[in-house]
Amino acid sequence: MSRLLxxxxxxxQVIGEWVEPNSRVLDLxxxxxxxxxxxxxxxxxxxxxxxxxxxxxxxxxxSGLSAYQGDMTAFMRAFxxxxxxxxxxxxxxxxxxxxxxxxxxxxxxGSTVTxxxxxxxxxxxxxxxxxxxxxxxxxxxxxPWHESRPxxxxxxxxxEDFCRERSIRVARRxxxxxxxxxxxxxxPNLLAGYALYDLARA
Amino acid sequence: MADDAQAPDAPAPTPRHLAxxxxxxxxxxxxxxxxxxxxxxxxxxxxxxxxxxxxxxLNATRDNAVLICHALSxxxxxxxxxxxxxxxxxxxxxLIGPGKAVDTRRFFVVCANVLGGCQGSTGPSSADPATGRxxxxxxPFVTIRDMVNAQKLLLDHLGVxxxxxxxxxxxxxxxxxxxxxxxxxxxxxxxxxxxxxxESAQAIAFNEVGRQAIMxxxxxxxxxxxxxxxxxxxxxxxRMMAHITYLSDAGMDRKFGRRKRETAGGEAYTFDAxxxxxxxxxxxxxxxxxxxxxxxxxxxxxAIDQFDPARSYGSLEQAFAPIRxxxxxxxxxxxxLFPPEQNxxxxxxxxxxxKRASYAELSTDLGHDSFLLESPDLYTLISGFLERSExxxxxxxx
Numbered sequence: 022m023s024r025l026l027x028x029x030x031x032x033x034q035v036i037g038e039w040v041e042p043n044s045r046v047l048d049l050x051x052x053x054x055x056x057x058x059x060x061x062x063x064x065x066x067x068x069x070x071x072x073x074x075x076x077x078x079x080x081x082x083x084s085g086l087s088a089y090q091g092d093m094t095a096f097m098r099a100f101x102x103x104x105x106x107x108x109x110x111x112x113x114x115x116x117x118x119x120x121x122x123x124x125x126x127x128x129x130x131g132s133t134v135t136x137x138x139x140x141x142x143x144x145x146x147x148x149x150x151x152x153x154x155x156x157x158x159x160x161x162x163x164x165p166w167h168e169s170r171p172x173x174x175x176x177x178x179x180x181e182d183f184c185r186e187r188s189i190r191v192a193r194r195x196x197x198x199x200x201x202x203x204x205x206x207x208x209p210n211l212l213a214g215y216a217l218y219d220l221a222r223a
Numbered sequence: 224m225a226d227d228a229q230a231p232d233a234p235a236p237t238p239r240h241l242a243x244x245x246x247x248x249x250x251x252x253x254x255x256x257x258x259x260x261x262x263x264x265x266x267x268x269x270x271x272x273x274x275x276x277x278x279x280x281l282n283a284t285r286d287n288a289v290l291i292c293h294a295l296s297x298x299x300x301x302x303x304x305x306x307x308x309x310x311x312x313x314x315x316x317x318l319i320g321p322g323k324a325v326d327t328r329r330f331f332v333v334c335a336n337v338l339g340g341c342q343g344s345t346g347p348s349s350a351d352p353a354t355g356r357x358x359x360x361x362x363p364f365v366t367i368r369d370m371v372n373a374q375k376l377l378l379d380h381l382g383v384x385x386x387x388x389x390x391x392x393x394x395x396x397x398x399x400x401x402x403x404x405x406x407x408x409x410x411x412x413x414x415x416x417x418x419x420x421x422e423s424a425q426a427i428a429f430n431e432v433g434r435q436a437i438m439x440x441x442x443x444x445x446x447x448x449x450x451x452x453x454x455x456x457x458x459x460x461x462r463m464m465a466h467i468t469y470l471s472d473a474g475m476d477r478k479f480g481r482r483k484r485e486t487a488g489g490e491a492y493t494f495d496a497x498x499x500x501x502x503x504x505x506x507x508x509x510x511x512x513x514x515x516x517x518x519x520x521x522x523x524x525x526a527i528d529q530f531d532p533a534r535s536y537g538s539l540e541q542a543f544a545p546i547r548x549x550x551x552x553x554x555x556x557x558x559x560l561f562p563p564e565q566n567x568x569x570x571x572x573x574x575x576x577x578k579r580a581s582y583a584e585l586s587t588d589l590g591h592d593s594f595l596l597e598s599p600d601l602y603t604l605i606s607g608f609l610e611r612s613e614x615x616x617x618x619x620x621x
Contacts, residue, residue, distance in 0.1 A: 069574060075600060078583045082551060083607030089570060089582045099571040 028160060028215075031201045032111045032137050033059045035217050039135060039193065040064045044106035047071070047131060049093045049123070050113030054081035061086070069105075071096050094123055097130045104130050111137040111217075115173050121187070124220070133192065134220040142176030142210040145199065178210040184220065193219035244322045245312070246278040249303035251343060254335075254377045266363030269352060273377050274343025275299045275335035278319065279327035285384040286411075289325055289609070290374065291315065291334040292391030292398035295523055296462075296515060298342035301334040302327075317597050324602035325609065330387060337398070338373040339365035339522045347518035348450065358518075360446035365522050367394070367530045371401045375409070388609055389548075390414035392594030393561065394523070397530045400569070403548040404532065410546075414608065416553040416594040419565040420539055420572065421531040426560055429468050430524040433461030437517045446518050458517045459508030466507045471557040471590035475500060539572035546573070550580040551608045553601070555593035557586075581608075 033056055040046060042064045048057050051070025054077075060066045070081055070088040081088035089096055097108075108131035110123065115138060117123050127134045139161055140146075146157045156166045157174070177196065184191050195217040196209035205213040254273045261267045276299050281288060291301050293314070302319035304312050319325040319332055336344035339362070347362040363369075378386070389399040389410055396418025403413040419426070437443055440457030448454070470478075479500040496502040536542035550573050554566030563584055570582035583604055587593040 067577075067579075075583055075585065075604075078581065079600065079604045079607060082581050082583065082604060083611055085611045087549075087574070087579045087581050089574070089580075090584050091567060091582065096571070100575060104575070 028201045029055070031197065031215060032056055032109075032217070034202075035195050035197075036060070036109060036111065036135055036137070037063055039217075039219055040066060040107060042066070045104070047097075047105040047108045047127075049108060049110045049127070050116075051077070051081060051086075051088055053077050054084050054086045054088060056109065056111060057081070057086050057088075058084055094119070094126055097123075097126045100130045102129055103132050105132070107131055107133045107135060109135045109137075111135070112139065114138050115175055116170060117173070120173065121183070124189070125187070128189065128220060128222050132221070135217065136180070136220060137215070137217040138175060138180070140177045140196075140210065140213050140216050141174040142178060143199065143214045144211050145214075147211075176210055177213060177216050180216065180218065184218070188223040190221045190223045191218055192221050193217075244320050245316065246303035246320050246327055248306065249276050249278065249300070249313070250305075251276050251299060253343065254380055256373070256376050256380075260369075260373065260376075262363040262369045263366045264364040268345070268363060271338060271345035271373060272343070272349075273299075273335045273338065273345070273373060275333060275377060276301070276303075276313075277334075277381070278302055278332040279330050281331040281382065285382055287329065287331050287387050288378065288381075288383040288385075289330040289332050289387055290378065290389040290399075290402070291319070291325075291332060292374075292389065292395035292402075293334065293337065294391070294393035294395050295465075295527065296511070296520075297395070298340065299334045299336040299344075300342075302332070315595065317595070318602065318605065324605040325390075326606065330609070331383075333378065333381065333383070335374050335377055337365075337370040337523070339370065339519060339526065341516035341519040342514075346516065347446065347522055348516040357447075357450065359448075360518065360521075362518070362522065365526050367397050367401050367526055368405065370398055370526070371405055374398075375402075375406060378409075386410045386412075388412035388414060390416070390605075391418075392416040393418055393591065394527050394530075396561075397527065400532065401530075403546045403550070404536075404542055407545040407547045410548045412550070412608065413546075413548045414551045414553070414605065415566070415569055417555055417558050417561050417566070417591055418552075418569070419561040420569050421533060422528055422561075423565070426468075427528045429465060429560075430528055433465050434521050434524060436460040436464070437521060443517060446521075448517075454517045455512045458512050458515065458520060459505075461517075461520060462511040462515075463504040463508040466504060468560045469590055469592045471559065471588055473588040474557060474590050477588060479503065539568075540576040543573050543576040543578060546576070546578050548578075549608075550578060551604070552580065552582045553594070553604065554582065554584045555587050555589070555591070555596075556584060557588045558591045558593055560591040 046066045046068045048070040051072050057068040071093045078088045078090040108127040149157050196205040196213035197215045198205050199214040201215045257270050300313040301315040302313040321328045336342040339346045341348050347358045351358045389402040391399045396415035399413045403410045437454045437457040440454030443454035482499045532542035533539040552570040554563035570580050573580035
């Protein structure tokens with residue numbers, strides 16, 4: 022398995038541990054349905070995904086998954102409180118127009134909200150900016166600024182601040198080192214490359 | 224639905240009945256149900272006939288049937304050619320055939336003209352056995368549910384034990400939806416395209432203008448007219464008006480723009496058709512009156528207007544509660560008759576009811592008729608949904 026492929030399956034491993042079997046899961050920014058497919062197979066969840074792109078929805082449909090093409094906030098507004106057991110927002114949060122709005126709406130519609138993101142406070146990213154003086158490029162963000170989608174990079178410290186300010190309860194955390202596998206023992210904002218959070222309403 | 228998805232100035236399609244991916248020459252057949260058929264309205268008729276076509280072969284387990292449901296002005300002829308000199312294939316020929324999105328090597332495809340129609344199935348233009356004359360407005364009021372029940376009798380007659388899928392666009396989507404609701408054990412998949420769970424006031428309004436054009440034509444005569452007569456002017460106007468609602472502003476602009484055709488004496492100040500769009504609509508109106516019955520138009524548009532499962536079953540979620548089928552809903556960005564929002568509403572209600580449902584949206588400029596679009600993206604979506612395996616197998620090779 023290539024290093025990049027390993028990184029792409031990090032959510033499957035950690036979220037796979039967190040997801041309750043047979044639960045009702047919503048994947049925001051579901052892509053081609055890799056994570057949903059894994060959870061359906063390994064945890065027998067009933068999964069629905071939301072994405073903006075037709076080709077990705079079509080790929081989900083071909084894989085036997087339920088997927089909805091459209092805006093994730095508008096989608097969630099169509100559901101009653103706690104309709105989903107878990108809402109997953111994995112490696113999507115930095116591309117949202119209104120991240121707080123999405124997370125708060127997800128906390129209404131889902132009992133648990135899982136957020137996974139690349140930690141831009143990771144020491145290599147800091148050094149990259151410090152010494153190269155250019156937009157961070159690494160395994161995950163390979164493209165120069167002019168070929169990248171608009172992104173709103175965040176750090177673990179940013180995310181912790183946000184949860185505290187909005188009184189969002191953090192039920193679980195997983196901070197992973199630069200290999201995105203080994204748990205980070207200390208100083209996560211500096212040493213962790215990837216972070217996963219399980220959130221609940223306070 | 225437009226009976227002519229090609230531009231009027233496009234070259235006539237080459238007959239492709241011998242092409243490898245066409246179903247070839249097909250023949251319509253008639254199914255006659257001998258017993259009393261009770262309509263939702265409480266009225267009944269003694270027996271009825273549905274004209275239908277089938278392509279492909281019903282498998283040994285009798286569960287590979289795909290039922291195609293047509294739109295308002297469509298019919299049972301959805302693929303293939305009626306003869307070697309036939310100028311035009313069935314209306315969904317681009318989608319249905321060997322190796323196509325609805326693969327007739329794999330599926331047994333059935334399509335029937337709806338009850339209340341006029342292409343061979345029993346409807347207002349059929350003879351009332353009691354009088355020997357056409358039913359006219361004495362024909363029972365038809366609902367989408369009556370159309371569904373009648374087609375279920377046909378499928379029973381054909382020996383179909385389970386529908387692999389039921390699918391349709393526009394009114395065909397409504398029919399598919401009711402199939403999944405009314406016969407949940409029988410329906411494994413449904414595809415609803417460019418449809419709605421209840422028409423907007425605007426869509427009802429357009430249907431009403433069409434009906435008024437027919438009923439205000441003196442030749443309508445309260446629905447009592449000879450087979451070769453009737454409200455030809457009214458029906459043509461109804462069709463011209465409705466046809467506009469099947470297209471889009473951008474699509475019409477692309478297809479016709481302000482292009483003019485040659486008038487007889489090059490005269491500019493005349494009410495003869497000058498613009499191509501005018502002659503196109505006149506042609507649509509004229510060709511429609513030669514194949515469609517005005518009373519059927521009244522009955523079927525009424526059935527579409529009245530379709531409202533949310534009202535019939537309490538709410539859309541309650542209506543969908545019995546569904547066991549997996550659902551795919553497809554909307555089209557330029558469809559302003561049954562716009563994406565109304566298609567989304569179907570998918571969202573299915574999901575709220577805890578059903579497996581997907582919604583996909585195609586960007587087109589062809590308006591409501593987009594479901595007839597020749598689009599590889601659409602074909603991939605449809606074939607992916609129809610051919611996916613029941614048990615999910617995850618491919619780790621991302």
